[in-house]
Amino acid sequence: MKETHFFYVPKTTETDELPREEAIHAAKVLRLKPGDDIYLMDGVGNFYHAQMNLATAKHCLYEIKEILPQQPTWKGHIHLAIAPTKDMGRMEWLVEKATEIGFDEISFLNCQFSERHILKTERVERIVISAMKQSRKAWKPKINSMINLTDFIKTNTSRNKFICHCYPEIKRRDLFEQLSPLTDDVLVMIGPEGDFSVAEVEAAMAMGFNSASLGNSRLRTETAGISAIMQANLKLRK
């Protein structure tokens, strides 16, 4: 695939027009013209080679020339649930890097020691889409709204669930050793800078979460998040 311009169009085949924001970028920033080649990505595994038919300041029409499906490079489903940091820049960095490396879903947790209780997902969506374009990924990770930890652990149905924490008095095993290449559906929970509370760890374990450690290093929340995703991706990659 030659280096060219990518646009995120969730329902690529149901329309022949770029979404408004993408159209403005195409026409005003990139100054694309009728006849120019573009690539569309639908977020569910397909690229489309297309040609611009019309490019005005607000409307860009395209015609699909070719469908280019992308095989997933890892098995199953990698889901990160994390208590967001006070500094949103650190979370934005995390979702950019997680998208480059490869994962499927992110949830933001409201915990007892959380420093951030509100999070708007619009900006996170935009960062994920930008990272998808940059890293040529046709699969869009799902971004969930903030949820209370107590509700999350009750409703989640992942088959392999882990809670990473730093309490040496609660028996925990290394995450990487617990992950198996046979695993096809992984959820890892990472707490806030002040960690989960002991009661939260115990409640999660009672709901089937495995107590886990990310190793000997003292990591910031966002570094723990990227470490969990790298470990899961290393184990589940094809």
Next chain:
Amino acid sequence: MKETHFFYVPKTTETDELPREEAIHAAKVLRLKPGDDIYLMDGVGNFYHAQMNLATAKHCLYEIKEILPQQPTWKGHIHLAIAPTKDMGRMEWLVEKATEIGFDEISFLNCQFSERHILKTERVERIVISAMKQSRKAWKPKINSMINLTDFIKTNTSRNKFICHCYPEIKRRDLFEQLSPLTDDVLVMIGPEGDFSVAEVEAAMAMGFNSASLGNSRLRTETAGISAIMQANLKLRK
């Protein structure tokens, strides 16, 4: 070790005074007083529990109470050599995360397709020291000045050397599979956004570098750097 204030003092036992920059931080920002407990780190594996004896605007004297050696949490030596990105923010993020995760040495390479040919290491040093304090590491990674790739591959003496690149036509094996838990001395080279040139890859291979891949994902330079360090740390950790 209780949560308290850390200061980087390379020759802790040869003096009884905090370096100027650390002294100003202790006295003016933290407003520490005589009698306060502090922790020093020497960068070569030791913490020191100490007590402030004098704290003026420019001079802070201390008395060491206890030496607390820190065992390394990984074996051998992890060395990353990377072509820095144009945007220094991305490199600063990399050294912060690499320090948290754990590594020993970083070199900055000037390559054929490099977008940055000059790099001042002073700011990188400060970020590393700050990350050491934050992640409670008594070992300071070594930070080398910028070097031409051709000189670097000729003079480096690592026993296990890898060059990561994206040329499918040059046979390469997965880095994580090539790394062995028995390895004790690893060097991984990461190229600029435009990759190493084919000639550079061939020259490195002629000097004993193993041709390597970081997996199926298309990663930015700094993400490739952190991925290499995480993979090496996962294999070499104790």
